Amino acid sequence: MDVSLLRSIASIIAGTISSEGIFKTTKLRIVPNVHSVVSTAMITSLPMMMSPTTTGRCVDPSLSPALISVVQLSNVIIIIDIHVADECPLTTINCDFHHVGCAVKLPRQDMLEHLRENLLTHISLLATSHAKQQAEITNLKAENDTLKRKHENFGHNYQYLEAENRRLKTKFEPMQQLLKTAPPIVKSRPLGPPVLTMTNFQQHKRDGDEWFSPPVYTHHQGYKISLKVYANGCSTGKGTHVSVGVYFMRGEFDDSLKWLFRGVISWQLLDQVNGKDHSTHTVPYSDKTPNTYCNRVTKGERSKNGRGLQKFIAHSELEPKYLRNDTLLFQIHKIELKK
Incomplete structure (x- = not known):
């Protein structure tokens, strides 16, 4: 990759940061196909030549620190991830209590006020969620106790059957010995119409x-x-x-x-x-x-x-x-x- 291209991108980002003053961190990713090797560099104000596979520093001292992931491959697409997802005050985000049922979505800059004004509502949502979790825990404990009892009963039944098997074996052993020594008996069952x-x-x-x-x-x-x-x-x-x-x-x-x-x-x-x-x-x-x-x-x-x-x-x-x-x-x- 042309080093001058990387420097131009870095300069554009730096100019944007200095002129707008709202970006704290800018991420620059060069994304190839699946056969990629990634190296990461922090860009500061010390000059250094950059090659496509080398970690280095940018020559422009006005650049703020930015994380750049450089990926080398034949067909490279450059995607610049702006701070929108993590820092922009205008980005619409979910309420911090959305996991317990709050469905409000507001710009990031308005979310703190929402949290302050709806403190009791959020506490109620937390209490409801906690109650549901407790009920689930109680049900799970009950199911666990039932399984434990079944397991214990199975163990008792198995022991009983083992003992009964030994008792019957002892009882019928003399009969088996008698049958072995008894003379042959021919038993007959008539074959034909029953009536x-x-x-x-x-x-x-x-x-x-x-x-x-x-x-x-x-x-x-x-x-x-x-x-x-x-x-x-x-x-x-x-x-x-x-x-x-x-x-x-x-x-x-x-x-x-x-x-x-x-x-x-x-x-x-x-x-x-x-x-x-x-x-x-x-x-x-x-x-x-x-x-x-x-x-x-x-x-x-x-x-x-x-x-x-x-x-x-x-x-x-x-x-x-x-x-x-x-x-x-x-x-x-x-x-x-x-x-």
Whole structure:
């Protein structure tokens, strides 16, 4: 940058200061693009040559002290910041209490009078602001206390759960050891329709025919069975009772099952009034059971012989509890497999 240009600018500023007498400090900034290197100098009355990157002093003894920021770059824009923002008495400024709500704006030279005349107003604004801050502090303290209590409660709950976990672990350890040493128990859950519905009971009774329930599996990939019901009874129960028996059927998992079947199968005739007083019968299959009742079905759909009761329930006991809307409801109640 041309040193004579800097001197000319400084002289203009100095002339302005001496002629007007209102500027105490003048700032001169040379602003480039973003790739700038800044050096700062105080200009007084001692002569010294200035280069674009050197701090120096101006030759004009009439200059007042001024802060000059010199920035070197290819494209330089010179901006002179006048004292307006900080010192000019004509500059409109905010009231010193604007942060608490005073919205007055006046020239700097009139602001002192405003402060004197509105002392009580400003005190009231300060009091209001202080009250709001106190309320906020109170709310924050309350929230903090709530969080502290929650934290304490969490700690107590965690300790309680830890103690309860230890207690239960101690309680069930003997059971776990017992299960490890106990012989294997095969539990079975019947798979099939939860309720076996026999409709048109009176028609079956008049015709004296038999009704087979939908098939049920004793367990997953287990034995396939069904109930056979004589509405008018058979043999010793004919004409007076309902006869019911369990029949094995040809199943898709028969190859992987153990034959002869050993275990217990029970069924229920469901109470349709109270839902509590079901009529239940259990059929055991032991080593004494004839093979024809518990062997694998290789011919036809189901076995020729089934196990049950010829006098399962008397006709006189059916209504109103078990026979409703000409319908009986059966259920395979329980199955236990003997290994």
